[in-house]
Amino acid sequence: KQEVTQIPAALSVPEGENLVLNCSFTDSAIYNLQWFRQDPGKGLTSLLLIQSSQREQTSGRLNASLDKSSGRSTLYIAASQPGDSATYLCAVYGGATNKLIFGTGTLLAVQP
Amino acid sequence: GAVVSQHPSRVICKSGTSVKIECRSLDFQATTMFWYRQFPKQSLMLMATSNEGSKATYEQGVEKDKFLINHASLTLSTLTVTSAHPEDSSFYICSAATGMAGANVLTFGAGSRLTVL
Numbered sequence: 001k002q003e004v005t006q007i008p009a010a011l012s013v014p015e016g017e018n019l020v021l022n023c024s025f026t027d028s029a030i031y032n033l034q035w036f037r038q039d040p041g042k043g044l045t046s047l048l049l050i051q052s053s054q055r056e057q058t059s060g061r062l063n064a065s066l067d068k069s070s071g072r073s074t075l076y077i078a079a080s081q082p083g084d085s086a087t088y089l090c091a092v093y094g095g096a097t098n099k100l101i102f103g104t105g106t107l108l109a110v111q112p
Numbered sequence: 113g114a115v116v117s118q119h120p121s122r123v124i125c126k127s128g129t130s131v132k133i134e135c136r137s138l139d140f141q142a143t144t145m146f147w148y149r150q151f152p153k154q155s156l157m158l159m160a161t162s163n164e165g166s167k168a169t170y171e172q173g174v175e176k177d178k179f180l181i182n183h184a185s186l187t188l189s190t191l192t193v194t195s196a197h198p199e200d201s202s203f204y205i206c207s208a209a210t211g212m213a214g215a216n217v218l219t220f221g222a223g224s225r226l227t228v229l
Contacts, residue, residue: 032217043205043223044156089155093218100146100207100218102156 002027004092004103012109013080021075021106023090028071031094035064035075038087038105048075052094080110114140116208118221125196126229133191133224135206141186142208146218147179150203162189196228 007022023033035047048057048064050073056065063076073090090103115138125131135145144163148156160176162168162183170176178200180192189208193200205223 034218041225044220046220049217091156099158099161101158102148105155 002092002099002101004090004101006088006090006103006106008106009104010107010109012111014111015080015082017080017110018076018078019080019108021077021088021090021108023073023075023103025071025073025092025101025103027092028068029094030068030092033064033066033073033090033092035062035073036089036091038089040086044089047088077108080108082110082112084108085110114208114217114219116142116206116219116221118206118224120224121222122225122227124227124229127197128195130192130194131196131226133193133204133206133226135189135191135208135221137187137208137219140208140219142189143186144209145183145189146207146209147181147189147191148205148207150205150223156205159191193226196226198228201226201228 003026005024013019032051034049036044037047038044050057050066061078066073088106091100093100117136117138119134146161147159149159150156158171159174160168160170160181162181164183164186168181178194183189203223203225207218207220209218
């Protein structure tokens with residue numbers, strides 16, 4: 001059974017800091033991994049998608065890496081801003097169950 | 113890009129009534145759709161996987177007679193919460209996949225917030 005864990009569960013940083021969010025998964029036979037952002041009471045915003053054959057993807061201040069063999073992904077946020085405050089979710093698709101399984105989430109607060 | 117429309121976005125109902133939530137892929141055919149539930153301050157939990165023209169596959173602990181899923185066409189899946197109770201109040205969200213193995217990308221609906229009084 002695929003299990004996806006995110007560390008830390010919550011993070012509070014001052015504005016301007018660079019930060020790293022971690023995601024680990026137990027079944028490495030995945031098609032892809034996605035990072036999402038969710039604002040309170042809202043739906044999901046897709047940030048980055050990494051296919052299993054890729055090692056990283058970048059979009060603006062965001063960089064996501066994937067090490068499939070070790071079952072890990074990181075989301076790097078450069079020069080954090082208060083507007084980055086949200087819950088960040090990683091999700092892996094594929095594996096033996098061919099499902100999209102979400103991680104436990106990291107609640108990020110960027111203090112002005 | 114691919115768009116998934118979910119309706120209604122919010123619904124309030126009385127205990128004991130049934131509520132239907134629709135998930136439509138607007139510009140692509142979705143062979144597989146997934147339904148998730150999210151309780152406050154928790155992550156998304158997969159409820160069931162529906163494939164067009166066949167019965168849905170439910171995750172362990174999800175009552176199939178309470179959460180009826182129908183995927184009658186390649187663009188529409190519905191989730192019906194039957195005899196809803198306050199503990200069913202949650203955020204329900206669907207996603208759709210094109211079914212191309214190795215290149216699957218899931219597109220999510222905006223979610224439906226159900227409140228059962």
